[in-house]
Amino acid sequence: MLQAARAARPKASAGRDPARTREALLAAAFGQIHRAGFRGSDVETILHEAGVTKGALYHHFDSKEALGYAVVDEVVAAIMRSKWVKPLARAEDAVDALVAIVASTPVTPKELSYGCPLNNLSQEMSPLDEGFRQRTAKLFDEWRGAIETALRQGKQRGTVGEHVEPRDAAIFLIAAYEGYLSLGKCFRDACAIRAARNTLVGYLDSLRPPAGDQPSRRRLR
Amino acid sequence: MLQAARAARPKASAGRDPARTREALLAAAFGQIHRAGFRGSDVETILHEAGVTKGALYHHFDSKEALGYAVVDEVVAAIMRSKWVKPLARAEDAVDALVAIVASTPVTPKELSYGCPLNNLSQEMSPLDEGFRQRTAKLFDEWRGAIETALRQGKQRGTVGEHVEPRDAAIFLIAAYEGYLSLGKCFRDACAIRAARNTLVGYLDSLRPPAGDQPSRRRLR
Amino acid sequence: MLQAARAARPKASAGRDPARTREALLAAAFGQIHRAGFRGSDVETILHEAGVTKGALYHHFDSKEALGYAVVDEVVAAIMRSKWVKPLARAEDAVDALVAIVASTPVTPKELSYGCPLNNLSQEMSPLDEGFRQRTAKLFDEWRGAIETALRQGKQRGTVGEHVEPRDAAIFLIAAYEGYLSLGKCFRDACAIRAARNTLVGYLDSLRPPAGDQPSRRRLR
Amino acid sequence: MLQAARAARPKASAGRDPARTREALLAAAFGQIHRAGFRGSDVETILHEAGVTKGALYHHFDSKEALGYAVVDEVVAAIMRSKWVKPLARAEDAVDALVAIVASTPVTPKELSYGCPLNNLSQEMSPLDEGFRQRTAKLFDEWRGAIETALRQGKQRGTVGEHVEPRDAAIFLIAAYEGYLSLGKCFRDACAIRAARNTLVGYLDSLRPPAGDQPSRRRLR
DNA sequence: ACTAACGGGACAGCCCGTTTAT
DNA sequence: ATAAACGGGCTGTCCCGTTAGT
Numbered sequence: 001m002l003q004a005a006r007a008a009r010p011k012a013s014a015g016r017d018p019a020r021t022r023e024a025l026l027a028a029a030f031g032q033i034h035r036a037g038f039r040g041s042d043v044e045t046i047l048h049e050a051g052v053t054k055g056a057l058y059h060h061f062d063s064k065e066a067l068g069y070a071v072v073d074e075v076v077a078a079i080m081r082s083k084w085v086k087p088l089a090r091a092e093d094a095v096d097a098l099v100a101i102v103a104s105t106p107v108t109p110k111e112l113s114y115g116c117p118l119n120n121l122s123q124e125m126s127p128l129d130e131g132f133r134q135r136t137a138k139l140f141d142e143w144r145g146a147i148e149t150a151l152r153q154g155k156q157r158g159t160v161g162e163h164v165e166p167r168d169a170a171i172f173l174i175a176a177y178e179g180y181l182s183l184g185k186c187f188r189d190a191c192a193i194r195a196a197r198n199t200l201v202g203y204l205d206s207l208r209p210p211a212g213d214q215p216s217r218r219r220l221r
Numbered sequence: 222m223l224q225a226a227r228a229a230r231p232k233a234s235a236g237r238d239p240a241r242t243r244e245a246l247l248a249a250a251f252g253q254i255h256r257a258g259f260r261g262s263d264v265e266t267i268l269h270e271a272g273v274t275k276g277a278l279y280h281h282f283d284s285k286e287a288l289g290y291a292v293v294d295e296v297v298a299a300i301m302r303s304k305w306v307k308p309l310a311r312a313e314d315a316v317d318a319l320v321a322i323v324a325s326t327p328v329t330p331k332e333l334s335y336g337c338p339l340n341n342l343s344q345e346m347s348p349l350d351e352g353f354r355q356r357t358a359k360l361f362d363e364w365r366g367a368i369e370t371a372l373r374q375g376k377q378r379g380t381v382g383e384h385v386e387p388r389d390a391a392i393f394l395i396a397a398y399e400g401y402l403s404l405g406k407c408f409r410d411a412c413a414i415r416a417a418r419n420t421l422v423g424y425l426d427s428l429r430p431p432a433g434d435q436p437s438r439r440r441l442r
Numbered sequence: 443m444l445q446a447a448r449a450a451r452p453k454a455s456a457g458r459d460p461a462r463t464r465e466a467l468l469a470a471a472f473g474q475i476h477r478a479g480f481r482g483s484d485v486e487t488i489l490h491e492a493g494v495t496k497g498a499l500y501h502h503f504d505s506k507e508a509l510g511y512a513v514v515d516e517v518v519a520a521i522m523r524s525k526w527v528k529p530l531a532r533a534e535d536a537v538d539a540l541v542a543i544v545a546s547t548p549v550t551p552k553e554l555s556y557g558c559p560l561n562n563l564s565q566e567m568s569p570l571d572e573g574f575r576q577r578t579a580k581l582f583d584e585w586r587g588a589i590e591t592a593l594r595q596g597k598q599r600g601t602v603g604e605h606v607e608p609r610d611a612a613i614f615l616i617a618a619y620e621g622y623l624s625l626g627k628c629f630r631d632a633c634a635i636r637a638a639r640n641t642l643v644g645y646l647d648s649l650r651p652p653a654g655d656q657p658s659r660r661r662l663r
Numbered sequence: 664m665l666q667a668a669r670a671a672r673p674k675a676s677a678g679r680d681p682a683r684t685r686e687a688l689l690a691a692a693f694g695q696i697h698r699a700g701f702r703g704s705d706v707e708t709i710l711h712e713a714g715v716t717k718g719a720l721y722h723h724f725d726s727k728e729a730l731g732y733a734v735v736d737e738v739v740a741a742i743m744r745s746k747w748v749k750p751l752a753r754a755e756d757a758v759d760a761l762v763a764i765v766a767s768t769p770v771t772p773k774e775l776s777y778g779c780p781l782n783n784l785s786q787e788m789s790p791l792d793e794g795f796r797q798r799t800a801k802l803f804d805e806w807r808g809a810i811e812t813a814l815r816q817g818k819q820r821g822t823v824g825e826h827v828e829p830r831d832a833a834i835f836l837i838a839a840y841e842g843y844l845s846l847g848k849c850f851r852d853a854c855a856i857r858a859a860r861n862t863l864v865g866y867l868d869s870l871r872p873p874a875g876d877q878p879s880r881r882r883l884r
Numbered sequence: 885a886c887t888a889a890c891g892g893g894a895c896a897g898c899c900c901g902t903t904t905a906t
Numbered sequence: 907a908t909a910a911a912c913g914g915g916c917t918g919t920c921c922c923g924t925t926a927g928t
Binding site for chain 1: 256257258260261334335336340341343344345347348349354357358361386388389390392393395396397398399400401403404406407408409413416417419420421424
């Protein structure tokens with residue numbers, strides 16, 4: 001993500017480049033918001049990090065709020081899709097794919113301490129701003145839809161057990177995953193997080209068809 | 222909670238009552254923080270809601286931060302304990318108790334939209350303020366400890382299956398529970414939340430000893 | 443002072459003029475600080491007097507402290523230089539020049555009551571703020587240097603006695619001069635101040651070469 | 664000073680002791696004011712240092728201002744008298760006494776950095792508060808009077824030269840002395856101060872009768 | 885398209901003084 | 907006489923957004 005269309009004019013010696021300016025603003029805003037939350041991100045800091053000035057920001061976006069919306073719609077959405085939607089779309093075995101995604105989540109305190117950008121924003125802004133609430137809800141829904149579809153296909157292909165309710169399982173997975181990241185943000189304890197991740201992988205394994213069909217039952221290391 | 226020890230109130234009505242003033246401040250601050258987050262809570266609003274003045278606030282607390290810490294240490298802790306620690310301590314069947322607690326979580330959009338006070342605060346402040354991080358982590362740990370102990374006792378009493386790892390299961394339960402509340406804050410959809418809660422109850426049932434030992438497997442409606 | 447380089451003013455009247463805004467802030471701050479001290483000067487009053495707003499102030503200066511530093515570095519320094527350094531640099535007879543400078547110090551209670559801006563600031567802020575201490579010390583040093591140089595040249599030219607120790611005499615002169623202004627601030631008695639000034643002129647005369655070499659020994663009236 | 668009358672009741676086991684409380688307040692206030700100025704001294708800090716509470720302060724003094732006045736009238740006055748008035752009253756040779764007093768002024772940066780309490784207060788408050796102005800002026804006048812009287816007696820006794828104008832010389836001495844302390848506050852340079860003190864002693868020597876009568880002309884080391 | 889200057893509301897905390905109670 | 911609780915104004919400054927200028 002973030003690379004978007006910037007084919008022509010690679011760099012006119014620091015001259016005007018609206019697309020680049022917009023991307024720089026989005027990237028800087030995403031970083032700030034991820035670290036300090038939306039209200040904790042002051043515009044000047046974002047500007048400084050992006051290397052542009054007020055005028056540029058308010059030329060591209062109507063307000064700080066609009067910038068925040070764009071961060072959700074573009075940056076956060078892109079991250080979520082590249083991590084969840086795309087891998088699941090190409091996966092042959094839904095559960096294997098989910099396990100791989102979960103396993104790829106970082107466990108270093110540094111990375112954990114900022115939490116999940118989508119959940120952070122949703123938690124902070126949902127009660128305060130309907131625009132943020134709707135946008136983050138839409139992303140959660142897209143996320144859930146991708147998992148649900150993968151599980152549903154898995155049931156047809158026989159890689160997911162008949163007992164699984166795709167929609168409920170998808171929501172449960174997202175909830176547990178976000179819950180772990182929330183705790184990780186607070187605990188910063190790689191060991192606890194790793195154990196938690198294993199429990200989550202254990203839950204994912206329980207989605208497979210029972211007994212003889214699928215042996216696996218592997219543990220993450 | 223919040224009642225503290227105030228045996229003989231010397232002057233009932235309009236007179237000075239430091240304890241009452243302090244509690245009023247804590248209660249008002251808790252409400253504001255729950256609704257708008259710590260940084261979104263402005264002191265004057267808290268003051269107005271508590272019916273006291275700046276002088277009183279800064280007599281009882283050194284700063285807004287200190288007030289926030291006290292809210293975590295006293296109000297949030299009291300809520301968590303009365304909802305989780307105490308019922309679990311008296312419970313004969315740990316899983317039954319956990320199911321009852323989870324089932325008691327409200328599902329109305331209004332109540333959901335503010336989320337869990339402990340998780341809100343932890344999510345908002347952990348990356349920004351070490352004091353909040355430590356305090357919320359301590360509460361999460363106490364919470365986990367209460368569940369873990371209950372499960373461990375359950376294993377001894379035979380009400381919890383041998384396959385259950387008390388510590389991991391406790392963390393997983395908290396994570397999934399907080400995850401649901403997070404999603405609930407964003408979705409405000411009672412129906413989805415109820416389904417999610419059922420999935421969680423389903424998970425809790427899986428902690429019981431397998432088959433013949435323990436009878437029924439009820440579903441929440 | 444304060445005129446800086448502003449060759450071509452692009453828009454004469456109501457338009458934006460950063461240099462003018464900055465100078466207005468410095469001038470207003472200087473006036474307030476001179477009358478009420480640095481800590482006694484409130485920002486809003488300075489703003490009102492300068493006819494600008496908070497945004498303008500904090501665009502040009504990082505803080506009230508930074509504004510105060512700039513007042514020392516630019517306004518107070520300019521005053522000191524125009525009153526002492528420049529006249530001494532052009533003077534043919536150092537003692538004559540010093541007498542003229544001392545004689546030009548106003549004696550009306552109104553003017554006296556605010557005291558010397560440099561000494562006021564130094565007295566008020568030196569023990570509290572290292573930045574102010576260093577800046578005022580630097581100005582005192584420049585002042586001393588100007589007098590010292592003039593006296594040293596005077597000794598070469600024969601207008602200053604051989605017995606004079608230029609550095610010590612310069613410090614003594616500054617001390618006595620500031621001491622008088624301090625007393626004047628407190629007494630507000632033109633008569634006493636005039637007498638004091640004469641005593642100081644008497645001291646200055648004692649710096650001339652003894653007897654026959656240099657003629658008159660005038661008295662100030 | 665500060666010991667006042669406290670004959671009876673040496674210490675009623677930390678019980679009430681109005682006189683002691685008053686003295687503690689004055690002492691703490693003097694210290695704070697000396698270090699941070701009158702406006703820079705906050706009441707709570709003084710209270711903490713004195714080991715009493717608000718009620719005690721406002722029982723003994725009407726306001727912070729009244730406390731400040733009392734500090735001038737009692738503490739600062741006592742210091743000035745014990746250092747200048749009393750030694751001069753007993754002195755046989757006025758100039759010797761003055762040299763001894765000046766020589767006794769400390770030169771360590773620590774002691775210098777806070778400056779002369781009387782001058783500090785006079786400089787800070789004279790333009791702002793008529794009560795402080797009058798009180799400090801009264802002390803400066805008493806100080807001048809003591810020196811003037813000593814010099815006048817010296818002229819009668821022949822230890823002070825006929826050319827000396829007692830009143831003007833007294834003012835000049837005070838001005839130069841305070842000027843040195845002012846510079847010392849800013850420079851914190853023991854070396855410069857010592858040199859300055861010598862110049863001042865040199866001036867004092869010039870007050871003695873010329874030539875054969877009094878040999879001396881000593882240098883301070 | 886972009887920059888710098890500027891406008892102005894809001895907010896936390898400081899701090900003096902008063903009141904209640906012993 | 908002293909302690910603790912409380913009242914409440916004031917101020918530095920943060921920070922979002924607008925506007926003049928290029």
